[in-house]
Amino acid sequence: MRSAATNPPIIKLTDLKSPVLTALQQGALAMAAAHPVTFSVEAVLAAARAETGLTDFGAVDFLPRLAVWLQSIDEDDNASAITRANLFQMTVRYAATRLRMEDIIRRHPEILAIHIDRPIIVAGLPRSGTTHLLGLLSADKRLRSLPWWEAIAPVPAPGDEPTQADPNPRHTRAAQGWQAYESLLPYMAIMHEFSADHISEDIELQALDFSSYLIEWLAHVPRWRDFYLSQDQRGPYAYMKKAMQVLTFLRGPNRWVIKCPQHMEQLPALYDTFPDATFVLTHRDPVGSIRSAMTMALYAARILRKKISPAEPASYWPDRYERLLRACVRDRDILPVAQTIDVYFHEWIKNPDAILREIYARAGLPLTDAALAELHAYLEAHGEQDKGRLEYDLEGDFGLTAEAIRKSFGFYFARFPVKAEVA
Incomplete structure (x- = not known):
């Protein structure tokens, strides 16, 4: 729910270039440095096997991608010990989840026959209206979404069974993890509000096949960027769909709403994977999103980078956004007109309900006034x-x-009637 405060505080981060570390931040860096990690394919796979007691990763075509993924992280000489530890643990988590995915499919092969019915797929830059839109759509119980607690632990592990003391251990772990992260970087919640119930991007499911642009947000990995952009992403998108089938089996329904900015540069793979989807592309002045991404990176650098360098995000993110949006402009017209809607932020903030009704119409879902009121009520009660x-x-x-x-970004403004906002 939005705060009732009419004048929320304006916060200026004055130590971005020369951070003053808290005792907690200093302790976390020291602890990570005392426990160095080794990035190798076998180290990751062995840790995942040990965690799960499972051995079958399914098709092994992900191994070359995993090798480049790890090599790229290892080459980041400015990554702090916290970055290295976090990325190693995250990679093991994906490998362990993949083992659990393959295990449940082996035990229940009928999962692969589950039909993912006409998903609604949102693609748009951060801060282009996607969070509000996704929040509204995910409040519709006819649609399946991906809360963060489930995104990071899609398949329950032994010990995740509900108890009277803890009805959802996965949710509890997710909440504890975010609270720990927020305690280290308290202003991150202003730049990117989060919680265990926050509807996650589906990038968490693509990462199970060790692809996506995910690690670009967490380390300086130009080798991975170039490799990822050179690869056909239909395989990782197919694995994401398989993960959605598993999640539907565990906790339906089978009609999804998903979202990820990366989809804007992967429209051919997205359309091939979900040919009956409703595609919602949100558009806004990219400068605001780039400014936010760079500031977030520079703020987090106090614990994620060895040395603070504003040039790192400034040289990377404008170029990276340009690559993404050029792909979007190039491929936008492959999406069927009847299944696609472009949503412009300056129109969304004026009249979101009219746009929401059009999305529902294209998706073939009835949206009554009463149902619309319920969506707004839910978002008001559960929003940021x-x-x-x-x-x-x-x-x-x-x-x-x-x-x-x-x-x-002249090419982008020429293709889409986006209004410049940031002065």
């Missing part, structure tokens, strides 16, 4: 808290201006 507003300073923090960044 307004913890303040961050004051951004592109020029002061990164030596860039909105105008200079926007010049690289």
